[in-house]
Amino acid sequence: MSIQRESGLRKQGPVGLRRSAGYRGLPPVWPARPGGGGGTAFGGQPGTLRHRLLAKDSPLRQLDWVLLAVVLALSLIGTLLVWSSTQPGLRQAGLDPQTYLKKQLLNIVIGLIVMAAVTILDARQLRLFALPVYALSLLGLVAVLTPLGSTINGAHAWISLPAGFQIEPAEYAKLGLILTIAMIFSELRDGDRLPRPRDLLLACATALPVLGLVVAEPALGMTIVILAITVGMIALSGIRLRWLAALAVAGVGGVALMVSMHLLKPFQVDRLTSFANPAADPLGAGYNAAQAKIAVGSGGMFGQGLFHGGLVTGRFIPSQSTDFIFTVAGEELGFVGCITIIVLLGVLLLRTLRIAATADDQFGLLAAAGVGIWFAVQSFINIGMTIGIMPVTGIPLPFVSYGGSAIFADMIAIGLLQSVHRRHYVFS
Numbered sequence: 156m157s158i159q160r161e162s163g164l165r166k167q168g169p170v171g172l173r174r175s176a177g178y179r180g181l182p183p184v185w186p187a188r189p190g191g192g193g194g195t196a197f198g199g200q201p202g203t204l205r206h207r208l209l210a211k212d213s214p215l216r217q218l219d220w221v222l223l224a225v226v227l228a229l230s231l232i233g234t235l236l237v238w239s240s241t242q243p244g245l246r247q248a249g250l251d252p253q254t255y256l257k258k259q260l261l262n263i264v265i266g267l268i269v270m271a272a273v274t275i276l277d278a279r280q281l282r283l284f285a286l287p288v289y290a291l292s293l294l295g296l297v298a299v300l301t302p303l304g305s306t307i308n309g310a311h312a313w314i315s316l317p318a319g320f321q322i323e324p325a326e327y328a329k330l331g332l333i334l335t336i337a338m339i340f341s342e343l344r345d346g347d348r349l350p351r352p353r354d355l356l357l358a359c360a361t362a363l364p365v366l367g368l369v370v371a372e373p374a375l376g377m378t379i380v381i382l383a384i385t386v387g388m389i390a391l392s393g394i395r396l397r398w399l400a401a402l403a404v405a406g407v408g409g410v411a412l413m414v415s416m417h418l419l420k421p422f423q424v425d426r427l428t429s430f431a432n433p434a435a436d437p438l439g440a441g442y443n444a445a446q447a448k449i450a451v452g453s454g455g456m457f458g459q460g461l462f463h464g465g466l467v468t469g470r471f472i473p474s475q476s477t478d479f480i481f482t483v484a485g486e487e488l489g490f491v492g493c494i495t496i497i498v499l500l501g502v503l504l505l506r507t508l509r510i511a512a513t514a515d516d517q518f519g520l521l522a523a524a525g526v527g528i529w530f531a532v533q534s535f536i537n538i539g540m541t542i543g544i545m546p547v548t549g550i551p552l553p554f555v556s557y558g559g560s561a562i563f564a565d566m567i568a569i570g571l572l573q574s575v576h577r578r579h580y581v582f583s
Contacts, residue, residue: 219510222510229496234256239461240476266563266566269570274574278574281334281522281571285335292324292328292331292332321560326563328381329564332362333529333571337525340354355389383532447482456489458485458486460487463487476556480551503530519578522575526568533550537552
């Protein structure tokens with residue numbers, strides 16, 4: 156009896172081979188698991204494009220699709236708002252009213268391509284790019300302070316390129332800083348369970364040149380974001396509390412020194428004082444904040460409709476396609492549109508936190524956390540200044556505001572998150 160059973164098993168072939176794609180003698184009894192390589196209803200025949208795209212180890216199967224959907228939704232809303240906010244002015248000037256629409260769509264397409272390229276990188280490759288990205292961003296920050304730089308809205312922060320394009324190195328400096336600090340705190344010495352003071356000093360030494368050059372532009376909003384990224388990543392690195400307290404004291408001392416040395420430009424001081432007392436100069440320093448609150452409040456529940464906002468059409472709000480894009484949403488899409496943007500940003504941050512929490516190593520955790528701090532602080536400042544709870548600073552709303560450098564940097568950051576997520580998926 157036992158011989159007959161053994162013979163029967165040999166005729167059918169091993170169970171593992173019957174499930175395996177590499178066993179060509181017999182068709183599978185049931186559809187193979189995705190990535191098994193066999194001809195199935197889901198994976199396609201071995202070697203086909205469909206099979207490669209749907210295989211278990213395919214990058215498409217390892218993406219965080221919720222994160223990608225949120226990014227695309229925010230980009231679509233932002234594109235419509237940019238189009239609506241720029242069309243009246245271009246039409247009055249006799250120019251193509253779809254100029255900024257086309258540019259923004261081009262920025263998003265290029266950004267998605269770059270995001271896809273970063274997504275397929277693994278952690279080792281990201282570490283290799285950390286120092287080059289950091290060094291190039293420092294060179295860019297130095298270049299904007301030379302005659303190569305251009306001044307816009309009081310900040311010497313852009314480098315002009317042919318065909319009317321501009322690049323803002325500070326956007327890429329955030330990426331270089333995040334990758335470099337994550338690399339520093341992920342390379343613990345033998346026997347060390349927590350970062351040492353030497354690692355803390357090295358991280359601070361990495362951040363100080365970036366902060367100094369951004370302050371020199373000057374870009375107050377960007378300075379706050381970079382400072383928040385640095386402090387947040389250091390706090391999450393596991394450094395001892397006494398060293399973290401010492402860093403906090405040094406930070407307070409640095410801010411006090413900056414104020415005592417009058418390093419803030421007059422227009423920055425005016426913005427801070429107008430925030431403290433908005434009614435003091437409603438037609439001067441407080442004009443932007445006052446008009447922004449009027450625009451957001453005038454939209455009501457459902458807004459006045461795209462291309463129908465009175466304040467937007469009349470161009471009463473400065474920088475309404477960039478720094479004050481949220482006011483366009485408030486007037487034309489109303490409370491519902493504003494809440495939609497905030498909810499999408501909230502989902503973006505939750506997915507970022509989830510990727511950081513499930514990362515397989517310290518580098519992935521800190522890199523994802525740094526991106527999350529970046530998006531959270533920048534979104535809070537941008538939305539906060541339009542509703543009067545934050546001082547007015549020149550800083551874009553992620554994925555919504557117009558701008559090539561901002562969109563490219565945001566998309567690269569999403570690619571970084573997807574790379575960390577893919578690594579977790581592969582090794583989970």
